Amino acid sequence: MPPLDEFGLIRVWTEGRQSKEMLAKAGVTLGIGDDAAVVAGSSGQEWLFAMDTMVEEIHFRNETMSESDVGYKALAANISDIAAMGGMPKFALVSVSVPPQWDSNRMKQLYDGVYMCAEKYGVAVIGGDTTSAPRHLVVSVTVIGSIEAGKAIRRSGAKAGQFVFLTGPTGLSAGGLHGLLKKPADEGGPDSVPVPPHRLVQAHQRPSPSVKAGRILLEQGWGASLNDVSDGVASEAWEIAEASHVKLVLKETHLPLSGELVAYARDNGIHPLDWVLYGGEDYVLLGTADKRHELAMKEHFRAEGIPLFIIGEVEAGQPEVILETSAGASKPIHKRGYNHFPKGYNE
């Protein structure tokens, strides 16, 4: 068998292991494959379950995130998966595997971040688990959300003729990370990297999951398909294209490019589109909606003070993602983004 990437591995490990009947009997409306699982609840409501893990050296380092940033972002990234279904986050379970250098005081600061995020989004922290770890800190969070029964917005709802939207700018987090990873020795040297703007660093350390946008999309019945941007716009667009069996055509001229990001990328010899399309950890929502809702959606989001960028269209065809460049050319967008096993993992 050829080496598999992260997504292939999940499939090989889990696909076909439990029958549709078993899952239906257990009350599972939607199992593995979306941002959160959907499970039967009571009186017109369903439960959403999602979990995400952060590992020291992979997701953060001393120089990129403070202790409280790590706690805050671990919960925020999970809340984002509930937002990506149109749901309301309610409860969290937090598991930590703690190596010797993470003393109790550092862990207390990590939990300051967890509770700050929990407070902001009205999430009750109701449990977790604690173990030692040999070298690196691991934080794993499970978030449980609630949603109106039958209304969860899946990755599979995109249809030809719809438009593609984003509920916030992307690429900022990748730009911030780039700046945070610069070596102090570089500073002032010939390869010195200019300090990244505060907004980019903030986007990396304290992302804002789009809960409100997700709720509007669900309550108004506007969201046809939805995904949150953890691995990058390209990767998430591919997930919608594949789950919905459609083609997504993104327009370069419509992609949100802030002056700050463009300037910082250019100063560092990076094409800003690389961050916007492939950066990841943006935790905004990427989705599709029917054209007839476009005006109302724009007005509603503007009135609520939430960004909404219309970035492309859905077309019929084999699953793929295309970029219409500002020069008028059509360029395939590769299924590239953050992947935990980029070189593949041998079975």
Ligand SMILES: Nc1ncnc2c1ncn2[C@@H]1O[C@H](COP(=O)(O)OP(=O)(O)OP(=O)(O)O)[C@@H](O)[C@H]1O
């Ligand atoms: N080890 C695993 N065992 C069972 N299911 C898994 C496992 N890893 C992931 N999944 C499921 O696979 C699907 C895709 O997971 P993935 O982590 O890519 O989505 P995500 O959480 O939205 O993205 P990200 O982790 O990049 O934020 C989800 O339904 C998830 O619950």
Ligand SMILES: Cc1ncc(C[n+]2csc(CCOP(=O)(O)O)c2C)c(N)n1
């Ligand atoms: C030190 C350091 N190096 C690289 C990165 C970039 N990064 C790590 S995981 C990920 C995707 C989301 O994770 P997941 O798919 O597990 O949710 C990205 C873009 C970082 N944050 N910190």
Ligand SMILES: [Mg+2]
């Ligand atoms: Mg997700």
Ligand SMILES: [Mg+2]
């Ligand atoms: Mg995940």
Ligand SMILES: [Mg+2]
């Ligand atoms: Mg990922």
